[in-house]
Amino acid sequence: MKLFCQFGALAFLCLAQWAQGRILPTDSANTVRFEINLTWEDWHDAPGAPRKMIFTNGQIPGPELRLKQGDNVEFYVSNNLPYATTVHFHGIDQIGTPWSDGVPGLSQKPIPAGGNFLYKWVATQYGSYFYHAHTRGQIEDGLYGPIYISPDNSVQKSFHLITKNTTELRQMERAEKRTSPVMLSDWRQLTSEELWNAEKASGRDAFCSNALMINGKGSINCLSRNALNEYTTAAQKIVLGKQTLTDIGCLPPSNTVAEGTYAHNLSAIPPTVFFGCKSHQGPSEVFTVDPIHGYVSYDLISSAGVATLMFSIDEHKMIVYAVEGQYVEPVEVDAITLTNGNRYSVMVKLDKPLGDYSVRLVNYGVNQILNTTATFRYETHHAPCPKMKNGPSKPSISITGSNTTAETVILDESTIIPYPSSSPSHHVAQTLVLRIGHYHTSYRWTLGNSSYALSLEQARPLLFYPNSSVAHSDLTVHTKNNTWVDFIFYVYEPLQPPHPIHKHSNKYYVIGQGQGVWNYTSVAEAMEHIPESFNLKNPQYRDTFATPPAATGPTWMAIRYHVINPGAFLMHCHIQVHLSGGMAVALLDGVDKWPIIPEEYRLAESMAENNDTK
Ligand SMILES: *[C@@H]1O[C@H](CO)[C@@H](O)[C@H](O)[C@H]1NC(C)=O
Ligand SMILES: *[C@@H]1O[C@H](CO)[C@@H](O)[C@H](O)[C@H]1NC(C)=O
Ligand SMILES: *[C@@H]1O[C@H](CO)[C@@H](O)[C@H](O)[C@H]1NC(C)=O
Ligand SMILES: *[C@@H]1O[C@H](CO)[C@@H](O)[C@H](O)[C@H]1NC(C)=O
Ligand SMILES: *[C@@H]1O[C@H](CO)[C@@H](O)[C@H](O)[C@H]1NC(C)=O
Ligand SMILES: *[C@@H]1O[C@H](CO)[C@@H](O)[C@H](O)[C@H]1NC(C)=O
Ligand SMILES: *[C@@H]1O[C@H](CO)[C@@H](O)[C@H](O)[C@H]1NC(C)=O
Ligand SMILES: *[C@@H]1O[C@H](CO)[C@@H](O)[C@H](O)[C@H]1NC(C)=O
Numbered sequence: 001m002k003l004f005c006q007f008g009a010l011a012f013l014c015l016a017q018w019a020q021g022r023i024l025p026t027d028s029a030n031t032v033r034f035e036i037n038l039t040w041e042d043w044h045d046a047p048g049a050p051r052k053m054i055f056t057n058g059q060i061p062g063p064e065l066r067l068k069q070g071d072n073v074e075f076y077v078s079n080n081l082p083y084a085t086t087v088h089f090h091g092i093d094q095i096g097t098p099w100s101d102g103v104p105g106l107s108q109k110p111i112p113a114g115g116n117f118l119y120k121w122v123a124t125q126y127g128s129y130f131y132h133a134h135t136r137g138q139i140e141d142g143l144y145g146p147i148y149i150s151p152d153n154s155v156q157k158s159f160h161l162i163t164k165n166t167t168e169l170r171q172m173e174r175a176e177k178r179t180s181p182v183m184l185s186d187w188r189q190l191t192s193e194e195l196w197n198a199e200k201a202s203g204r205d206a207f208c209s210n211a212l213m214i215n216g217k218g219s220i221n222c223l224s225r226n227a228l229n230e231y232t233t234a235a236q237k238i239v240l241g242k243q244t245l246t247d248i249g250c251l252p253p254s255n256t257v258a259e260g261t262y263a264h265n266l267s268a269i270p271p272t273v274f275f276g277c278k279s280h281q282g283p284s285e286v287f288t289v290d291p292i293h294g295y296v297s298y299d300l301i302s303s304a305g306v307a308t309l310m311f312s313i314d315e316h317k318m319i320v321y322a323v324e325g326q327y328v329e330p331v332e333v334d335a336i337t338l339t340n341g342n343r344y345s346v347m348v349k350l351d352k353p354l355g356d357y358s359v360r361l362v363n364y365g366v367n368q369i370l371n372t373t374a375t376f377r378y379e380t381h382h383a384p385c386p387k388m389k390n391g392p393s394k395p396s397i398s399i400t401g402s403n404t405t406a407e408t409v410i411l412d413e414s415t416i417i418p419y420p421s422s423s424p425s426h427h428v429a430q431t432l433v434l435r436i437g438h439y440h441t442s443y444r445w446t447l448g449n450s451s452y453a454l455s456l457e458q459a460r461p462l463l464f465y466p467n468s469s470v471a472h473s474d475l476t477v478h479t480k481n482n483t484w485v486d487f488i489f490y491v492y493e494p495l496q497p498p499h500p501i502h503k504h505s506n507k508y509y510v511i512g513q514g515q516g517v518w519n520y521t522s523v524a525e526a527m528e529h530i531p532e533s534f535n536l537k538n539p540q541y542r543d544t545f546a547t548p549p550a551a552t553g554p555t556w557m558a559i560r561y562h563v564i565n566p567g568a569f570l571m572h573c574h575i576q577v578h579l580s581g582g583m584a585v586a587l588l589d590g591v592d593k594w595p596i597i598p599e600e601y602r603l604a605e606s607m608a609e610n611n612d613t614k
């Protein structure tokens, strides 16, 4: 048991304690202190055979950080892992606190084994976020946990667009106050370091996982050869040619469409990375709801390392009402696709007969067939003669994420409109085209002209050394404060999955996307030729948004953001093997207004400039 202390304006209250791993909010702007103890231990509740994982205060996922908009956050990390680490707060804009962003080589030095670090930031935003390891592949070893920031009274909500019924509106407000996180992730039998070593030895990109998890719970259910062949999708058949999926449902590592034609050594691939399925019964999540409340709210969060996920609850619509910490015009759907780092907040109406309904989580990428399930359970003490449901619930999606009925609605991301919406400036200071593709081998990647080597996490942090050699290489982009910047992500080589581009610090507008060759020098020029591919009026405002998948030809995505927060911030693909493989650039935002680092964050000793660009 850990204690959380809240330093109120008037009184010193040591009131909050673990309540389902949550920290309780209080009434006024506060300093909320949160302490995490990281340990490296065997996980016996794993979806597969036990392996070592990162525990956060003894649990996986880590405990929820529950805040009120305006709170000052102190997040103290005790690193009792046998290696260095850092923690990043995904989607938190870190306005005025660039030293608390948790990126080694950019905002801090890695926290050594046995060391500790105090992150301080202000919860200026509201909604659903999460924290996770941002050193090497450690997010895949279990270091992630949800963050929820309740909106202050001035925030305009969109529930009135769902219904005018005041009873239901009250039920939704209540559901939102009690909203709970649903962490969706994937799991691998190998540790992230074993996996990285396997990639280096084999030359292959390890794009599959061994299990999916809902709130850290899941199982492995190996499919028979017949079932695998039967479920293989049309898209997979095109990639496979004469090949078949491996026993873990994965495209084989010898597939040159998926892996490219680079040098490789298949005998250096250890079991479980592409082959070697072993069924295992792990724990299964149960979501218990009471229909008396009318609605329940969930914040779906993907902290997956590699998997693109699809989530649905049998026989229940989900009303998407917020996306990544911003209300949207509500959309009613049966299933939602989440790329790595995405968050969707949903309302679910509780109007079905009492009983159990299956919750389905499936891998949606071409890379693999994989799924897990949980239970959505109605329980009530209020109904005198409740209506009971008969038989198993009916799915709206298949094991590969296709619709099982003509009525199934899968969220079409392009239809999302923020509420209220806003629009970016039309005056752009610079436009950069960042090419996305392999970098001389299957498991190394480029974003731009170069590849951000994993070893650069050891380099002198750019926030402290903005004149280092990295700062003057193709790995960084310099911007001036209070200017607008366009990035075009150009996926020039098929076959490519959607690459979820995550930008640290403030969010960006997703102003365009399309198929085909990008041969323009600016968005303004492109808009003269293909205006239908752009939206500058009410574009989405996101911190993580994926490029369109490139199946047969190139694709692109255009984003625009306002430079408002001087500091060194990473922009990268959130598929962990792609980030480890170098799909990242460092933004030196507002180089002309570089911040003065507070005394407590200054580096004790100066770091020599060596190995900076290796
Ligand atoms: C962290 O947890 C470990 C294992 O339970 C324990 O030995 C250690 O004392 C804890 N450290 C802190 C700072 O709480
Ligand atoms: C409002 O919603 C409640 C709860 O679903 C329902 O019982 C009631 O009949 C509705 N009122 C109107 C006027 O539709
Ligand atoms: C391929 O990997 C195997 C297993 O690690 C190793 O024994 C062998 O030497 C490697 N072959 C080459 C050509 O590197
Ligand atoms: C995957 O889905 C199938 C079909 O619904 C189900 O039988 C199986 O149990 C699921 N796998 C897991 C691990 O839950
Ligand atoms: C899936 O949706 C499409 C488009 O609505 C429809 O044509 C198709 O029949 C549906 N599939 C199934 C299995 O119902
Ligand atoms: C970086 O170089 C610029 C221009 O030479 C200089 O003004 C600035 O003080 C340097 N910054 C640091 C932190 O050394
Ligand atoms: C990549 O190289 C081109 C051509 O030299 C240059 O214009 C562009 O700025 C470079 N991109 C980055 C991110 O440095
Ligand atoms: C871009 O390429 C397309 C297809 O190759 C071509 O039709 C179009 O004219 C080009 N646009 C410009 C501005 O060069």
Ligand SMILES: *[C@@H]1O[C@H](CO)[C@@H](O)[C@H](O)[C@H]1NC(C)=O
Pocket (backbone or CB within 6 Å): 481, 482, 563, 564, 565, 566, 590, 593
């Ligand atoms: C950077 O620009 C933003 C937006 O104009 C402004 O709010 C902020 O104060 C500026 N920061 C500095 C350090 O000048």
Ligand SMILES: [Cu+2]
Pocket (backbone or CB within 6 Å): 498, 499, 500, 573, 574, 575, 578, 583
């Ligand atoms: Cu990627």
